[in-house]
Amino acid sequence: MIKTLGYAAYKAKDALAPFTFERRDPRDHDVVIETKYCGICHSDVHQARDEWGGSVFPMVPGHEIVGVVTEVGAGVTKFKVGDRVGVGCFVDSCRTCEYCRQGLEQYCTQGITATYNGYERDGTTLSQGGYSSAIVVDENYVLRVPDKLPLDAAAPLLCAGITLYSPLVHWKAGPGKKVAIIGLGGLGHMGVKLAHAMGAEVTVLSQSLRKQDDGKRLGADHFYATSDKETFKKLAGTFDLIINTVSAPMDWNAYLGLLKVDGTMVVVGIPEGEVPVGAFSLVIGRRSLAGSMIGGIQETQEMLDFCGKHGIVSDIETIAINQVNEAYERVVASDVRYRFVIDLETLKSAGAGF
Template identity: 65%
Template sequence: MTTVAAYAAPAPKAPLERTTIERRAVRENDVLIDIKFAGICHSDIHQVQDGWRPGTFPMVPGHEIAGVVSEVGPGVTKFAVGDRVGVGCMVGSCQECDYCKAGLEQYCANGGPIWTYNGTDKDGTPTHGGYSEKIVVDENFVVRIPDALSLDVAAPLLCAGITTYSPLKHWNAGPGRKVAVVGLGGLGHMGVKIAHALGAEVTVLSQSLRKKDDGLRLGAHHYYATSDPETFEKLAGTFDIVLNTVSAGLDYARFLSLLRTDGAMVNVGLPEETVELDLKSLFGRRRVMTSSNIGGIPETQEMLDFCAEHGLGAEIELISADQINDAYKRVQASDVRYRFVIDTATI
């Protein structure tokens, strides 16, 4: 085992602090990664605060990991020392069920995937994430970061990128399709970039017009404030896809009214509280209310290659590790454009 420095929350809702953790020795099919950058996802804050479910503490968050391979196990065939690689939200699954065999490891039927942090590994030990110097991961859950992407702007793609790319591809965003992205934050700004690159006509729906210039610069064709009641009247029955990236409850009936017949509202932000839906808002136009949970490993690699081809990196603010707690407060205040990324050399 190897002792490495990390930042962890010692208890629910506690500030993160510098500590050390143990990483397992490299096994037959493992890859040891020197982490260079780790993105801060709103999911990290939800889990540190026990917002979704009771967590395992001390908790080292981070599932937007970019780094360089420093050691490989004797059975590794996909990677070599020096490769630029990434790790997202999963570090394992059964790899035997129909979903895993189809490259949909995020929907593993045998207990679900092994999450990169706040999860339990196959040996019963807790998993620890990317706010650390190094990580050891099965090669089947490592992806290659193309040379065209710098590691700092690539790190958030391992969650924010794939979380928006997967539903946009599944629901056929592309030429001739109209996509609305609800919220222009860490997820939303990548949703805009990716939907635009796929060829869709993109509209941002945000509470105000404060970020309008950014939205248009990132690839949106239109930008509307949801605080204006006329927005919902003007855009009724317009969109093929409404991609909801916010993690707070909404008046879902109002947003569903924006869909065309057979349109889909896809939720990728997960509120902590239970939400209610009036089914009458679905019936009139055979609308779909659905969700999406990241993407499998093959699709994550596809997303990275797509982003490299189209020059799509996250918009980031690079911080040192001692700024993590301040960054959490700023994320909660929507005061980031658009993803904090930790320079792990500062841990």
């Protein structure tokens, strides 16, 4: 077994604290990864605080993981020691259902094995995430990080990046398409960068104009404040595709009115409560309301390669592991531009608390 250092929530709503646990020794197709950096996703906060229900403890969060391969199993063919790699939101799936066979493992009918806050395929071993010194993952669920991308800023691509890339590709964002991104946060800023690189005309819809300069710097062609009611009149019937990254309560019907005929609004931010949608918002204009969840392994690799080609990474603020609880509060307060990334080298320091 591999002794591993990490930070964990011992129970719901507890502050994260030092935690020592064991990873399995590598099996034939396993890759052992020394974790270098791990992004902080808002879903980490939700799950560590059991805000969605069903959380299991102790919990080591983190599913935006990048690092270096330190050991491989006897049967590994895809990676070697020294490779720069990443691990995203899941580390296994059934591999046999129709969706796994299509490379859509995120929709596995038997359920994915989440990188953390779940159980491995044996049904008893807790999966633990990337706020840790190492992780052991089957090679088929490991991604290759392009050499051109800095590891720290590439970490959020493993969740925030693919969460936006997948719907942009699926709904064919590109030249001649008008795309709106609701919210300019950890997810939204990646949507702006990716849609711009794909050649779409990109608009940011944000509560205020406070981040307008950032939006334009990231690649937005237009920026509007949704607190201004005139915005919804001016932009009615404008967009082919709207991606909603916001999990706060909002009137989805108003945003559906901004779609063209046959336009689609895709939800990737998950509100805590149910959101009412009126039939007329969809019927008038033959509009669609859809959802999207991360991407499969093949698509995630495609996303990383696309980002390598275009030099796309997340805008980050790097922190030490013992700053994670402060970072959680700042995530909730939207006080980060645009993603916290933990430097896991700080686990080795005396200040980490081990």
